[in-house]
Amino acid sequence: MIEMDVVGVRIELPSNQPLVLLKESAGTRHIPIWIGAPEASAIAFVQQGIVPPRPMTHDLLVSMVAALNHTVTEVRIVRVEDTVFHAEVVFEDGTTVSSRASDAIAIALRVPCPIYCAPQVMEDTGVEIAEADDDDGEATSPEGQANAERELKQFREFLADVEPEDFEK
Numbered sequence: 004m005i006e007m008d009v010v011g012v013r014i015e016l017p018s019n020q021p022l023v024l025l026k027e028s029a030g031t032r033h034i035p036i037w038i039g040a041p042e043a044s045a046i047a048f049v050q051q052g053i054v055p056p057r058p059m060t061h062d063l064l065v066s067m068v069a070a071l072n073h074t075v076t077e078v079r080i081v082r083v084e085d086t087v088f089h090a091e092v093v094f095e096d097g098t099t100v101s102s103r104a105s106d107a108i109a110i111a112l113r114v115p116c117p118i119y120c121a122p123q124v125m126e127d128t129g130v131e132i133a134e135a136d137d138d139d140g141e142a143t144s145p146e147g148q149a150n151a152e153r154e155l156k157q158f159r160e161f162l163a164d165v166e167p168e169d170f171e172k
Contacts, residue, residue, distance in 0.1 A: 004079060004119035007034070009108060012047045023108055025080075025118070032129035034080075034120065036088050042105035049112040061109040068094075078107035080120045083127055 010024040010033065021043035025034045038046075045061050048054075058066065068075060074095040082089045088104035102110075111118045 005030075005122060005125050007080070007118045007120050009046065009050065009112060009118065011050060012038075012043045023105060025108075025120070026132075027120070027125065027129075031132050032125060033132055034125065034128050035130070036080075036104050036108075037086075038105035042103075042109055045109040046105070046112060049109070061106065061113055065110060065113045075110060075114045075116050077117045077119060078102070078111040080104050080107070080118070080124055082121065083124055088124070088128075 006028040007025040008028050010026050012021055012023050013035075014020070015022050015035075015037070020037050021040055022035045022037045023043065023046055025036065026032070041060075045059055048059070055062075065075070075092055076095050077093045079091045079093060079099075080088055081091055090102045090104040090107035091099040092102050092107050092110060093099050108118060
């Protein structure tokens with residue numbers, strides 16, 4: 004399994020469809036996952052540190068798991084079928100529960116716990132983005148900066164033109 008980081012929630016234009024963007028922790032590949040508006044809000048709220056006045060559904064679920072003396076240890080994105088990403092929520096005793104990827108991600112950010120992706124999912128849906136930054140986060144050279152800008156432009160164009168159906172086999 005490949006460990007993933009949540010880059011953030013974006014809106015895909017022109018359809019105004021939200022997507023969550025994941026990046027492999029030790030690499031350059033990204034996975035865009037189209038999600039619903041409530042799940043996008045749930046993920047964005049956690050990333051922005053927004054605490055709603057009343058618990059959202061994912062907050063409630065995490066609280067219920069804790070009240071039952073269990074712990075979510077990780078979530079896994081295990082497969083893609085007909086452009087739908089399938090995930091599993093994994094508990095401390097090894098029990099797994101099937102989940103939509105967006106819900107699993109929202110839970111993982113609240114616990115917090117690692118997010119993993121099956122290698123085949125990464126192979127099928129991953130998008131390569133070259134890293135051009137050094138440890139300080141600054142471009143290594145003017146040429147490196149130009150490459151980084153070109154790569155970013157290409158990725159933005161990819162996100163603007165890609166549709167969920169593009170991931171069908």
